[in-house]
Amino acid sequence: MLEKYQTLLNPIYDFLQCETPDAWVTEAIKPENLHLLLLDHMHCELKAAQSAAFLIRKYAIDDKSARGLLAWLKPYEDFVYRGVGDGQFSEGKNALVGELQAKEGDDLNQDILDKMVRLIKEELHHFEQVLAIIQQRDFSIEPSAASRYAASMIKHVRTYEPAALIDKLIIGAFIEARSCERFAKLAPFLNEELAKFYISLLRSEARHYQDYIALASDVAAQTDPIRFNVEERIAFFAEVEAQLILTDDANFKFHSGVPLA
Numbered sequence: 001m002l003e004k005y006q007t008l009l010n011p012i013y014d015f016l017q018c019e020t021p022d023a024w025v026t027e028a029i030k031p032e033n034l035h036l037l038l039l040d041h042m043h044c045e046l047k048a049a050q051s052a053a054f055l056i057r058k059y060a061i062d063d064k065s066a067r068g069l070l071a072w073l074k075p076y077e078d079f080v081y082r083g084v085g086d087g088q089f090s091e092g093k094n095a096l097v098g099e100l101q102a103k104e105g106d107d108l109n110q111d112i113l114d115k116m117v118r119l120i121k122e123e124l125h126h127f128e129q130v131l132a133i134i135q136q137r138d139f140s141i142e143p144s145a146a147s148r149y150a151a152s153m154i155k156h157v158r159t160y161e162p163a164a165l166i167d168k169l170i171i172g173a174f175i176e177a178r179s180c181e182r183f184a185k186l187a188p189f190l191n192e193e194l195a196k197f198y199i200s201l202l203r204s205e206a207r208h209y210q211d212y213i214a215l216a217s218d219v220a221a222q223t224d225p226i227r228f229n230v231e232e233r234i235a236f237f238a239e240v241e242a243q244l245i246l247t248d249d250a251n252f253k254f255h256s257g258v259p260l261a
Contacts, residue, residue, distance in 0.1 A: 002184055002199065008206050009184055012177050015209065015234075017242035020178075020185045024245075027252060027259040029189040035139045038130055040254045043144040044179070045127035046076055048208075051172060052116040052123070056100075059165060060112040065100045076124060080141070087131055087141075089124070108218055115211045122204050129197065149244055149255035150175060156240060162223050166216045170233050173212035174241045178255055180205035 002009070013019065028037055053073055057066040078084035100117065102109040134141065153174065157167040183198040183205065190198065213234070220228040249257030 002187065005184070005199070005202055008202060009180070012180050012206060012209070015177050015238075016174070016181060017238040018246055020182055021246060021258050023258050024256065025185050025189065028186060033252065035134075035137075036252065037254065038134050038137075038139065039142060040144050040147075042127055042130040042134060043080070044254050045123045045130060046080055047150075048175065049073060049076070049120045049123040049127070051175075052119045055165075055168065055172075056113055056116045060102050060109040060116070061100055062103055068099055072120075076127065081143070083141075087128075087135065089128060108215075108222060111218065112215060115215060119208050119211065122208075126201060126204075133194070133197070144253075145251065147251055147253040147256055148249065149253065149257075152244055153237060153240055156237070162219050163228055166219050166228055166230060167233060167237075169212045169216035169219070170230070170237050173209040173216070173234075174237055175255070176205050176209035176212065178241070178245070180209065182254065 027033060050073060053069050057069055061069070075085060075089050079087055079089075100113060102113045131141075150171070153171045154168075157171070158164050180202055183201050187195045187198045213230075216233075217230050220230045244255075245257055247257045248260050250260050252259050
């Protein structure tokens with residue numbers, strides 16, 4: 001099923017320090033956990049879009065464009081967090097994109113804007129796809145408590161720039177790479193519909209992780225690539241991320257560690 005994707009997946013396996021433990025896969029494919037898995041996946045897609053929007057707002061655009069970007073995400077946030085709307089978001093959802101303007105004076109701002117806007121569009125599309133699967137199964141839409149995964153990595157973000165931006169981009173890369181790896185882990189054990197869906201996500205998630213790393217490298221190159229060594233920070237976060245994946249975790253999530261018995 002996944003043979004033709006090995007060329008795409010091999011760099012992911014090289015980037016990550018470990019594979020998902022079998023114990024997580026065993027827990028994830030239990031029929032009684034399908035609702036929880038899909039629900040958390042849906043929340044993860046929205047959080048990925050929000051994280052990309054934060055990077056754009058903080059580093060790449062002016063205040064007017066930032067307000068427009070927040071308005072773009074608001075219907076999704078209203079639906080998930082406040083129960084507003086029916087889950088239909090297609091009308092005019094891409095109209096805003098051309099109105100966002102990068103800050104002048106730095107070509108990197110435009111690159112951040114271009115890559116992160118594409119990521120947001122794709123993550124919101126994936127959000128809608130997962131939501132449709134949830135609704136088809138008459139599963140409820142519920143809040144999802146934050147997992148330790150991203151929060152634990154964010155604790156290690158340095159507090160000065162551009163180191164903070166580099167770290168945030170590297171964390172984004174690990175989240176996307178782990179998502180890609182888990183989609184591939186799950187696909188062989190799911191029914192045909194879900195397996196095809198998760199396989200369809202592999203290319204975009206793999207590209208997202210590459211975009212994050214490319215941006216981190218560009219930020220470092222523009223300032224001081226020796227002082228802000230991207231490879232050293234990748235190695236550091238690889239260890240942090242692997243520990244989160246390989247250690248016991250009481251809260252089963254899409255990016256959680258080894259489930260407690």
